[in-house]
Amino acid sequence: MARSSGVRGRRIGSGPAGESERGGDLVARVAVTFWCAGGHSTRTMFAAEAVAPATWDCHGCGMPAGQDRDNPPPALRVEPYKTHLAYVRERRSDADAEIILAQALARLRGTS
Ligand SMILES: [Zn+2]
Incomplete structure (x- = not known):
């Protein structure tokens, strides 16, 4: 007995178990x-x-x-867009940046 859902072509492959029981398109x-x-x-x-x-x-x-x-x-309210760098600059001074950069470079070179 076909269901008269009026929706056809939705049963491609096998859906998740239980889906057809509930009527997936209804x-x-x-x-x-x-x-x-x-x-x-x-x-x-x-x-x-x-x-x-x-x-x-x-x-x-x-x-x-x-x-x-x-x-x-x-x-x-539309906040002015801030770049990631702008946020970093709010938190870090240039001196901090120098230290962090030096540490990062040292790690990259494997000399730390
Ligand atoms: Zn509106």
Whole structure:
């Protein structure tokens, strides 16, 4: 007796055990709507058994959107991009760098 799922061609090879029992292409889905600070709504489908994330990127503006329409997450402040070197320079003085470089070179040369 064929199931009248209307979805065909999904059973290529053998799926994980148990998958066909549940009906692999008929997994229950729920629509979750997220709202961003800009008033956009983004509707996303999740598997019913999955826990929907608290926030989702707005499809309209890319800002974080939450499930509470009246209390959307605040818009992201865009931090200026810092390179890895910039972070290192915040932590290390030039003198530190000289020492670290010397140690690294010594290790590389096998003389430490
Ligand atoms: Zn938005």
